[in-house]
Amino acid sequence: MSKVHPAVLEFEKMVKDRESYVKFIDEWVKYSWKWARESKYVTVFKIQASILHAIREYLDSQGFTEVLPPIIGPVTDPGIRGAKQATVDFYGHEYKVMSSAILYKQYMAAVLGKIYFISPNIRLEPNDSVFTGRHLVEFFQVDLEILNGTLDDAMNVAEGLFMYVTRYIRDTHGKDLEKMGRDLPHYKTPFNRYTHAEAVELVNKLGCSNPRNTEILWECEKVLSAHHDSPIFIYEYPKGSRGFYNREDPSKPGYLRDFDMLYPEGFGESISGGEREYEPVKVIARIREAGEDPNKYRWFLEMLKDFYPLKTAGFGIGVERLTRYICGLRAVWEARPYPKVAGVGPAP
Amino acid sequence: MFEWLALKISELALRVKAGLIMLRGINDFINDYPLDEILLKAIKGKEGVYPFGELASYGAAILGAPINRRSYPRFLTIDDLILVPPAFTPRRLEKMAELLREPVFTDVNLETNIGGLKSSMPLVVASMGSTDIASRYSIVIAKAAAEEGIPYGIGENVHTVRGYDKRLTHGHPSFKERVMAYLTNIDKYGGVFIQQNVEDAYDEHWNKVYSDKDLEPYINEGRIAFEIKIGQGAKPGLGGVIRMRREEAVKVKEKYHFLEDPEKTSRKEVERYSVPGTYTADILRGMIRLMRTSYPRAKVWVKVGPYRDVLDVIKVSYEEGADAVIIDGKEGGTGMAPSVAMKELGYPTIVGLIKIRRARLMGINEKVSLMIAGRLFNGAHIAKSRALGATAIYAGRPFIVAAMAKGEVGVRNLIEATRVETQMVVSALGKYDVKDLSPEDVASLNKDLASALGIPYVYSSEY
Numbered sequence: 001m002s003k004v005h006p007a008v009l010e011f012e013k014m015v016k017d018r019e020s021y022v023k024f025i026d027e028w029v030k031y032s033w034k035w036a037r038e039s040k041y042v043t044v045f046k047i048q049a050s051i052l053h054a055i056r057e058y059l060d061s062q063g064f065t066e067v068l069p070p071i072i073g074p075v076t077d078p079g080i081r082g083a084k085q086a087t088v089d090f091y092g093h094e095y096k097v098m099s100s101a102i103l104y105k106q107y108m109a110a111v112l113g114k115i116y117f118i119s120p121n122i123r124l125e126p127n128d129s130v131f132t133g134r135h136l137v138e139f140f141q142v143d144l145e146i147l148n149g150t151l152d153d154a155m156n157v158a159e160g161l162f163m164y165v166t167r168y169i170r171d172t173h174g175k176d177l178e179k180m181g182r183d184l185p186h187y188k189t190p191f192n193r194y195t196h197a198e199a200v201e202l203v204n205k206l207g208c209s210n211p212r213n214t215e216i217l218w219e220c221e222k223v224l225s226a227h228h229d230s231p232i233f234i235y236e237y238p239k240g241s242r243g244f245y246n247r248e249d250p251s252k253p254g255y256l257r258d259f260d261m262l263y264p265e266g267f268g269e270s271i272s273g274g275e276r277e278y279e280p281v282k283v284i285a286r287i288r289e290a291g292e293d294p295n296k297y298r299w300f301l302e303m304l305k306d307f308y309p310l311k312t313a314g315f316g317i318g319v320e321r322l323t324r325y326i327c328g329l330r331a332v333w334e335a336r337p338y339p340k341v342a343g344v345g346p347a348p
Numbered sequence: 349m350f351e352w353l354a355l356k357i358s359e360l361a362l363r364v365k366a367g368l369i370m371l372r373g374i375n376d377f378i379n380d381y382p383l384d385e386i387l388l389k390a391i392k393g394k395e396g397v398y399p400f401g402e403l404a405s406y407g408a409a410i411l412g413a414p415i416n417r418r419s420y421p422r423f424l425t426i427d428d429l430i431l432v433p434p435a436f437t438p439r440r441l442e443k444m445a446e447l448l449r450e451p452v453f454t455d456v457n458l459e460t461n462i463g464g465l466k467s468s469m470p471l472v473v474a475s476m477g478s479t480d481i482a483s484r485y486s487i488v489i490a491k492a493a494a495e496e497g498i499p500y501g502i503g504e505n506v507h508t509v510r511g512y513d514k515r516l517t518h519g520h521p522s523f524k525e526r527v528m529a530y531l532t533n534i535d536k537y538g539g540v541f542i543q544q545n546v547e548d549a550y551d552e553h554w555n556k557v558y559s560d561k562d563l564e565p566y567i568n569e570g571r572i573a574f575e576i577k578i579g580q581g582a583k584p585g586l587g588g589v590i591r592m593r594r595e596e597a598v599k600v601k602e603k604y605h606f607l608e609d610p611e612k613t614s615r616k617e618v619e620r621y622s623v624p625g626t627y628t629a630d631i632l633r634g635m636i637r638l639m640r641t642s643y644p645r646a647k648v649w650v651k652v653g654p655y656r657d658v659l660d661v662i663k664v665s666y667e668e669g670a671d672a673v674i675i676d677g678k679e680g681g682t683g684m685a686p687s688v689a690m691k692e693l694g695y696p697t698i699v700g701l702i703k704i705r706r707a708r709l710m711g712i713n714e715k716v717s718l719m720i721a722g723r724l725f726n727g728a729h730i731a732k733s734r735a736l737g738a739t740a741i742y743a744g745r746p747f748i749v750a751a752m753a754k755g756e757v758g759v760r761n762l763i764e765a766t767r768v769e770t771q772m773v774v775s776a777l778g779k780y781d782v783k784d785l786s787p788e789d790v791a792s793l794n795k796d797l798a799s800a801l802g803i804p805y806v807y808s809s810e811y
Contacts, residue, residue, distance in 0.1 A: 085555070128568075291625070
């Protein structure tokens with residue numbers, strides 16, 4: 001069974017003619033106020049507010065504490081697939097705008113136990129990302145972290161959160177969804193959990209050839225996503241394709257205690273998370289994989305030593321991607337006001 | 349009285365000697381580097397493949413193989429190998445059947461896929477960095493390499509020292525000027541490979557390149573490679589040294605390691621030590637994976653110095669799908685290296701070629717290009733390297749010498765002459781595609797080298 005949502009198909013049709021798509025997207029982001037008032041988007045923005053409300057309600061009920069995120073800092077998440085970081089001059093020091101606040105979550109988890117941020121992120125994505133429908137340069141994510149949490153704990157929270165939010169939206173915005181023609185599937189829990197190796201084997205069987213030991217290709221991710229009616233988890237990614245903070249499985253060298261969650265119906269990746277590496281020597285070796293000098297991350301490494309062993313797990317879920325999924329939108333640039341995409345500007 | 353005079357004379361002699369030593373850098377280079385051959389080609393182009401000067405030209409010269417060496421070298425080089433043409437040439441017959449005439453050397457195809465980049469011949473311009481000399485001649489070399497259709501490298505620290513798209517130093521092109529001088533002049537062949545060291549990583553050099561709108565079309569065409577640098581031939585295991593003006597140093601004090609605090613020193617210039625960068629097999633593996641995930645449209649190259657565990661580097665690179673590995677031998681050029689490093693650290697280029705031969709015998713196939721570097725500069729070097737499993741040679745200094753002698757034309761001349769020379773020797777071996785060269789085409793003047801490479805030793809009754 002393979003079911004791709006019509007909005008995803010429409011987006012694919014749009015990007016087929018690259019030239020006219022580029023023209024369209026240029027106008028879309030530069031004149032966003034023109035479409036923001038359309039009734040469809042009024043509804044989207046209202047649903048988005050409810051999604052955020054539901055996320056807070058669920059996480060608070062599970063004992064999480066909302067924490068204010070940093071916006072800038074001396075370093076930010078380097079594990080962002082070729083995207084560039086934005087830099088600001090902080091009184092002569094070079095600071096980065098958060099590409100994700102991941103490095104800053106752990107110490108507040110050490111302070112409060114279970115925490116979450118609803119934080120704005122900037123990633124100067126490569127130019128070809130405008131054709132994915134899933135990449136915004138400016139976006140929000142709900143970023144959470146659990147002290148002494150495990151990979152399974154994090155996946156369980158992700159599953160619970162997704163189920164709670166979709167139920168909440170169905171209950172409070174049933175009519176709106178109907179008006180938009182969005183029929184949310186009835187999900188089966190627990191969601192399927194595949195190791196990365198199993199997922200690769202499955203997509204290869206489904207006819208999308210994906211090499212072993214590399215990230216699931218976007219095209220194959222879609223195939224995998226369309227093959228399911230409920231979200232799925234892919235865990236145990238091979239080392240090297242992820243940020244240095246993902247913990248290597250001590251009992252399975254070369255593999256990480258991390259996961260992604262994919263939405264069904266061809267919408268693809270929604271969540272990345274996992275357990276964090278806490279052995280300073282291992283973190284340093286992993287930083288070198290990105291060719292960087294660990295000295296740049298000195299505060300982080302010192303913090304890890306002070307709080308040793310700082311065992312945490314967590315994940316981040318993109319608010320715009322979740323909105324896109326729930327509302328059944330063509331792309332993330334429909335899922336927020338002031339959308340910013342790679343290379344197109346100036347735009348509000 | 350006499351003793352005083354003797355003392356004064358010795359002192360004077362030492363001072364003269366000391367004065368001469370100060371001229372040393374250039375003097376050693378002139379005496380030791382094969383300038384005659386390179387300069388002749390840079391000035392005369394393909395005519396330069398013949399040893400004719402102004403006095404002895406065609407008809408007036410009497411020539412023959414030289415049997416003397418200028419000086420007795422400390423270690424073996426690629427010149428201890430020779431090319432051995434056969435009398436019977438079945439492949440020439442095949443070529444003749446194809447062309448319906450006797451083939452000539454210009455029929456030799458040199459086209460080569462080098463690390464995912466299409467090249468007109470098995471030669472690349474090594475990535476040269478930010479030093480004054482490399483920087484000053486970078487634009488003319490870029491243009492000449494582009495027009496001749498061979499890949500061109502941009503070394504480390506260019507972004508941090510010379511600027512990404514705005515010039516940071518007077519008279520020196522920025523990174524962007526260099527890369528565009530090359531890319532806007534390529535046609536069917538060519539591609540650029542770009543290094544990033546620890547300091548460049550701080551400035552996210554590769555990320556910046558990968559999201560640069562002007563480079564986007566070339567990235568899409570597959571013309572861009574990123575080169576991991578694990579040391580260099582002239583100073584394996586050591587990082588570089590760069591001198592910076594104090595004011596500049598203060599600005600980047602947090603990013604780099606200075607021996608002396610630039611804010612406290614009274615000197616005008618301070619030395620900045622680049623770190624060599626720490627690697628383990630795991631780190632390299634992770635790095636290649638990370639690059640393939642982050643930059644799926646760029647090729648991955650790995651440049652490595654003459655390290656004893658170079659086969660492990662090749663193995664990891666091959667397994668992870670890197671596109672090329674370059675071994676830079678001890679004779680490799682540099683803008684700055686300690687004398688002790690050049691003299692004592694690492695093995696000669698020819699040993700790098702032995703490693704390549706062994707890697708191929710181990711089953712490391714053509715999916716990964718293997719290149720050899722270090723004082724290689726002519727068509728025979730290309731043919732010998734190819735015959736023993738290397739994909740191409742990787743050269744830097746010859747292009748600088750040619751640019752100094754005659755600018756862009758000089759560099760084009762040198763490449764053109766090297767092309768013709770390569771075609772000549774390949775056709776002499778009875779072959780018409782450089783891909784067809786194999787170990788049967790070379791033999792050794794040295795017994796040890798013969799056995800290490802598994803090729804015949806010429807002074808033997810079995811040969």
